[in-house]
Structure formats: C-alpha cells, structure tokens
Amino acid sequence: MSATFIGMPGNFPQNSKKAVQNSQLRFNLRKATHTIRGKRASVVGELPDWQELRAAGKAIKDHTLHHLDRYLLQLEEAVTRAGGTVHWARDAAEANRIVTDLVKATGETEVVKVKSMATQEIELNQALAAHGITAYETDLAELIVQLGDDFPSHILVPAIHRNRSEIREIFLDKMPHVTPDLTDDPPALAEAARLHLRERFLRSKVAISGANFMVAETGTLVVLESEGNGRMCLTLPETLISVVGIEKLLPSWRDLEVFLQLLPRSSTGERMNPYTSMWTGATEGQDFHLVLLDNGRTDVLADEVGRQALRCIRCSACLNVCPVYERAGGHAYGSVYPGPIGAILTPQLRGMSSELDASLPFASSLCGACYEACPVAIDIPEVLVDLRAKAPHAAAERAGMKVAGWILNDHQRLAKAQRAATRVRKLVPKRLPGPLSAWTDTRDIPEIPEESFRDWWERNERA
Amino acid sequence: MSAREEILARVRKAVAGAGDVEIPRRYRTERQVEDLVGLFAERVDDYRAIVHVVPAAGLAAKIDECLGERRMIVPDGFDRAGGWDDLDTADGVITNCAVGIAETGTIVLDHGPGQGTRAQTLVPDYHLCVVRADQIVAGVPEAVARLDPSRPLTWISGPSATSDIELNRVEGVHGPRTLEVVIST
Ligand code: SF4
Numbered sequence: 001m002s003a004t005f006i007g008m009p010g011n012f013p014q015n016s017k018k019a020v021q022n023s024q025l026r027f028n029l030r031k032a033t034h035t036i037r038g039k040r041a042s043v044v045g046e047l048p049d050w051q052e053l054r055a056a057g058k059a060i061k062d063h064t065l066h067h068l069d070r071y072l073l074q075l076e077e078a079v080t081r082a083g084g085t086v087h088w089a090r091d092a093a094e095a096n097r098i099v100t101d102l103v104k105a106t107g108e109t110e111v112v113k114v115k116s117m118a119t120q121e122i123e124l125n126q127a128l129a130a131h132g133i134t135a136y137e138t139d140l141a142e143l144i145v146q147l148g149d150d151f152p153s154h155i156l157v158p159a160i161h162r163n164r165s166e167i168r169e170i171f172l173d174k175m176p177h178v179t180p181d182l183t184d185d186p187p188a189l190a191e192a193a194r195l196h197l198r199e200r201f202l203r204s205k206v207a208i209s210g211a212n213f214m215v216a217e218t219g220t221l222v223v224l225e226s227e228g229n230g231r232m233c234l235t236l237p238e239t240l241i242s243v244v245g246i247e248k249l250l251p252s253w254r255d256l257e258v259f260l261q262l263l264p265r266s267s268t269g270e271r272m273n274p275y276t277s278m279w280t281g282a283t284e285g286q287d288f289h290l291v292l293l294d295n296g297r298t299d300v301l302a303d304e305v306g307r308q309a310l311r312c313i314r315c316s317a318c319l320n321v322c323p324v325y326e327r328a329g330g331h332a333y334g335s336v337y338p339g340p341i342g343a344i345l346t347p348q349l350r351g352m353s354s355e356l357d358a359s360l361p362f363a364s365s366l367c368g369a370c371y372e373a374c375p376v377a378i379d380i381p382e383v384l385v386d387l388r389a390k391a392p393h394a395a396a397e398r399a400g401m402k403v404a405g406w407i408l409n410d411h412q413r414l415a416k417a418q419r420a421a422t423r424v425r426k427l428v429p430k431r432l433p434g435p436l437s438a439w440t441d442t443r444d445i446p447e448i449p450e451e452s453f454r455d456w457w458e459r460n461e462r463a
Numbered sequence: 464m465s466a467r468e469e470i471l472a473r474v475r476k477a478v479a480g481a482g483d484v485e486i487p488r489r490y491r492t493e494r495q496v497e498d499l500v501g502l503f504a505e506r507v508d509d510y511r512a513i514v515h516v517v518p519a520a521g522l523a524a525k526i527d528e529c530l531g532e533r534r535m536i537v538p539d540g541f542d543r544a545g546g547w548d549d550l551d552t553a554d555g556v557i558t559n560c561a562v563g564i565a566e567t568g569t570i571v572l573d574h575g576p577g578q579g580t581r582a583q584t585l586v587p588d589y590h591l592c593v594v595r596a597d598q599i600v601a602g603v604p605e606a607v608a609r610l611d612p613s614r615p616l617t618w619i620s621g622p623s624a625t626s627d628i629e630l631n632r633v634e635g636v637h638g639p640r641t642l643e644v645v646i647s648t
Contacts, residue, residue: 028629032630052491059486062484069475090469141627167628186633202551228623229637231617231637231638246470257607258490260607273620274622277617278612278615280615301473302476
C-alpha cells in the first residue's frame with residue numbers, strides 16, 4: 001500500500017464533513033453496521049452466561065496487564081522452547097527493521113500477509129517497499145484496499161466503503177488475468193480474487209501475520225479468520241513472521257475458552273468464525289519469528305484510566321453501534337483504529353500533539369452504546385472524558401466536556417438524560433440556528449432513538 | 464539497554480502499585496445437551512456445510528457415496544518435500560478430527576493420525592471429515608480442555624467464506640468450497 005495515514009490533512013470535524021457528504025459511503029456503512037449489529041444481538045442472546053463471560057474477559061485482560069512483565073517473559077520462554085525466535089521492538093521503526101532484516105535473510109523480495117492491524121499501525125508495507133520488498137495483502141477486503149490504493153475504513157470489513165461495481169473496476173485495472181467479461185456479481189469477484197492469489201500462496205516463501213491472542217503458559221499464537229487466506233499464509237511458506245502487540249497476551253490455555261466465545265459473536269455475529277489457527281513455536285518444519293511490539297503501548301499502560309483500552313480484542317462491536325462512526329466512516333479518524341476504540345486508542349498511542357489526534361476524543365456523542373456492546377467492558381466514554389480534559393482544546397469544547405463529565409459521573413443521571421432526550425426527539429431540528437449552524441453543517445444531528453440504548457439493552461440483551 | 468530490558472522496565476514502571484485482579488469464572492464450563500449429535504449436525508448445517516449422520520456399520524458405504532469419482536488425498540504418507548503441485552490438483556481430502564463442538568458446529572483438527580497436515584486440509588477444494596459421536600462435546604470450554612496446545616490446531620466452522628463484498632456471504636475464497644461432514648454413531 002503506497003497510501004499512508006501519516007500526513008492525512010485536517011482533523012476529525014473536517015474529515016467527517018467530507019464523509020457525511022458521501023452518500024454511497026453512508027449507505028454502505030449504515031447497511032453494514034445495522035446488519036452485523038442484528039446478527040450479533042441474536043447470537044449473543046443465545047448464551048445465557050454472556051455477562052459472566054464478559055466479566056471474565058475483562059478480568060483476565062486486566063490481570064494480564066497488571067502482570068505483563070511476568071507473562072511476557074513466560075511467553076518468550078515457551079515460544080523459544082518450542083523452536084521459535086522472539087524479538088522485542090520498542091517502536092515502529094525498530095519493528096520494521098527487525099522484519100526487514102528477517103525477510104532479507106531469506107533472500108526473498110516478496111511476502112504474503114495476513115490481515116493485521118499491528119503491521120498497518122507501524123506501516124510495515126511501506127518500510128519493506130523502501131528495501132525493495134513487496135508485501136501482498138491476501139484478505140479479500142485488504143486486497144481491494146491495497147489494489148485501490150486506499151485506506152481501510154472498518155476493522156472487520158475494511159473495504160465496506162466500496163460497492164461491487166467499484167470493486168470490479170479495481171480488479172479490471174489491477175489483476176492481470178481479469179478480462180472485461182468479469183461481472184460485478186460477488187461470487188464472480190471472489191473467484192477472481194481466488195485465482196489471483198492462489199499461485200502467489202503456493203509460491204511464497206515468507207509470510208507475515210499478526211495474532212488475535214498469545215498464550216503465555218504454552219507459547220501458542222491464535223489467528224481467527226473467515227476466508228482461509230490466513231491459513232494459506234500461516235501454513236504454506238517456509239518462514240513465518242508474526243508481529244504482535246504486547247497487550248495481546250492471555251495467561252493460560254484455559255483462558256481461550258472465554259475469548260473464543262466472546263470474539264466471534266461480538267465481531268461477525270457468528271457462533272464461530274469459519275477458521276481459527278493455533279500454533280506453538282516452529283510447527284511442521286517452519287521457521288517461526290515473533291516480534292513483540294510496544295510502540296506506545298507501555299505509555300497507555302501507565303495511564304490508570306486509559307489503560308483499559310489495552311483490553312481491546314478488535315472485535316469492532318463498538319463501531320457498529322456508534323452513531324458518529326455510522327455517519328463519519330472510518331477514514332475520518334485518520335488512523336488504522338477507527339470508531340470509538342480509535343477515538344481513545346489512537347490519541348493515547350500517538351499522543352495529542354497533532355490537530356487530528358487532539359480532535360479524536362471529541363469525536364463522540366458520549367451515548368454509551370460502545371461500552372454496552374464491548375465484550376471486555378471497556379468504558380470508552382470514561383476514557384473519552386478523561387482524554388478531553390488532557391487535550392489542548394477550544395473553549396466551546398471545554399464547556400461541552402464539563403456537561404458530559406457531569407452526566408457521566410453518575411450513571412443514573414446519564415440514563416435520565418438519555419430518556420429525557422428520547423422524549424423530546426420529535427422537537428430536535430435537523431440544523432441548529434445561529435452561530436451553532438457551523439457545527440450542524442459538518443455533522444448530522446444524530447437521530448435520537450425512540451428508546452434509550454439502555455432501555456433497549458435491558459429489554460433485548462438481558463433476557 | 465536492550466529493547467527487551469527497556470520494554471520490561473517500562474511495563475514495570477507503568478503498573479507499579481496496580482492491584483491484583485481476581486478472575487470470576489462464573490460462566491458455564493460444562494453444559495447438559497440432550498442430543499449432542501443432533502445439535503452438532505444442526506449447527507454444522509447452519510454454515511452451509513453438508514452433514515450426514517450414519518451408524519458406524521454404514522460409514523464405509525456413506526463415504527464411498529460422498530466421494531464418487533473424486534481423486535482424494537489420504538493423509539498418512541503424504542510427503543511435504545514433494546511440493547504443493549499434487550495438493551493443488553487433487554479434488555479433495557478426507558480426514559478424521561480431534562473434537563467436534565455441538566454448540567458452535569465446529570470441528571477441530573489437531574493434525575494427528577488421519578488428519579493430515581494443515582496444508583492438506585486447506586488447498587484442495589473439497590474436505591470430507593469423519594466425526595465419531597464420542598468426539599463431540601457440548602461447548603467451547605469442554606473442547607479447549609480436551610485439546611493439546613503443543614499440537615498445531617485448526618478449528619473449522621463451515622466452508623471458507625467471505626462477506627467482504629457488500630456483506631454478501633460467498634463460500635470458498637481460498638479454503639475448500641465444500642465441507643462435508645459424516646458423523647458416525
Ligand atoms: S473496544 Fe471493545 S467493542 Fe470496540 S473493538 Fe475493542 S473489544 Fe471490540
């Protein structure tokens with residue numbers, strides 16, 4: 001991918017202004033988020049112990065974070081014992097250097113990649129390209145994004161901002177074997193991608209992945225996916241390099257029983273994702289390298305309120321319920337982590353010195369839907385309010401923050417405020433008058449739902 | 464200071480004084496399912512896989528019927544050094560499994576005897592998996608407890624699928640387009 005988030009102009013309000021004017025984007029996003037949300041609610045409803053699983057998931061992650069040094073060392077020992085090699089990277093530059101050297105040592109100039117947000121975060125593809133190494137994305141959506149010289153816009157369905165005819169155009173333009181008789185039928189497009197990638201999978205000697213989980217006790221890495229491109233990359237090449245954030249640890253093998261229930265149901269709304277691969281060290285004759293990535297994570301860990309963002313398992317449930325994300329789209333957040341989680345994680349990882357990063361804690365209506373949906377119970381509104389206090393910001397936003405802080409201090413008050421808003425929803429104008437019109441010109445006033453999210457949740461999810 | 468020492472030092476400084484967290488495990492770790500085979504078959508079928516339930520005595524005939532004229536890979540004796548060519552041209556692969564999970568309709572391969580390598584169950588377009596009734600457990604916790612983490616593990620829930628084009632589910636982007644499961648009772 002030659003495109004990069006670095007240097008993306010503006011701030012969240014400016015970016016979202018552009019996005020709300022793009023009706024295709026808003027249509028796709030609305031359809032996607034509502035579809036996944038509905039599926040999720042139904043499979044979550046199947047598990048009577050969902051709240052207990054959520055409490056366990058939260059506690060396991062917090063426990064791990066509080067003893068992260070011990071578990072990292074245990075993981076290193078287990079991976080090494082199983083024939084793998086562990087590398088440590090303080091920041092993006094160091095991680096990129098390690099991976100580049102590992103690839104160079106194989107003599108290869110092409111690598112295949114499994115969808116991984118950590119490698120997007122450190123802009124590994126660009127770093128490899130600077131050394132003459134081409135990295136090929138193999139997830140269908142990532143492939144569409146890469147061939148379209150574009151940015152991902154959703155954690156789970158990164159190309160959701162594209163429609164089928166745009167995808168056909170991209171394939172026609174960028175895939176050598178594709179001819180103009182290719183239709184824009186999804187199965188035909190998927191088949192074109194299958195042909196395009198198959199030979200590459202069978203030929204590639206080096207693969208790069210991330211991981212959803214690492215188990216300290218056993219040294220096992222876990223990758224969840226749907227298409228099988230992950231399995232292709234993880235099993236066929238001779239050398240496998242996994243770049244994983246240090247927060248992805250779980251202490252024990254048993255802990256997977258919690259997260260393999262929480263993640264698929266929260267993310268795609270399925271009882272289980274089609275494929276999950278687990279491997280421990282060098283497996284079936286492969287050469288295995290694990291690069292443990294800090295890149296700002298220890299700074300997040302040092303913040304007592306903000307560290308809960310490190311519990312995130314990247315399921316994207318918070319995106320799908322967020323009224324701001326639904327209208328603004330993923331690109332407006334200017335980082336690989338969009339939506340509510342991006343609004344708290346990105347400014348913590350990168351600091352708030354840029355205009356964009358300082359604007360992210362304000363990219364929320366503080367409605368609390370993200371917190372309710374989060375399978376590891378990250379209190380995103382709490383972190384947003386905390387970050388707002390720390391951000392350099394304008395007087396108006398300072399005032400808004402005070403009100404939000406006052407409401408959020410007391411959950412009863414929040415519930416009341418939401419219910420009060422529900423009652424007056426018919427009276428809310430589409431556009432605010434006077435000096436505030438600048439605000440509504442760049443934002444749609446979110447429709448106030450007929451029922452507050454809390455009420456809906458009580459009714460639907462606690463059953 | 465090495466990167467390793469520096470990251471560990473940063474972690475220790477960041478969490479100094481952070482209290483311990485107790486892990487509440489009040490979720491279900493065992494559950495009663497009356498008809499394990501029935502639930503497993505129903506959930507596998509939900510993924511648009513093909514499912515058959517047959518008594519052990521009828522297994523061989525059922526397998527013959529499923530396979531028809533296909534050229535199959537039979538795991539034991541496969542030689543990785545031979546490259547991937549034969550893998551890519553075979554019509555399918557037939558395997559056993561380690562565990563089946565009723566609640567999620569998942570089969571888990573630990574690539575032990577009769578289960579081939581990870582590549583053998585991936586590259587061919589058709590996968591026929593034979594599951595014995597006594598390998599089926601109720602839920603994910605029971606499966607995790609049965610599995611050996613030192614082995615490579617592949618969890619399979621339905622055939623390969625993508626929803627990346629306007630959220631339309633399309634089967635078989637890279638993995639087998641057809642998953643057929645025969646449960647022998
Ligand atoms: S913050 Fe929670 S809901 Fe959002 S992606 Fe992370 S784990 Fe999922």
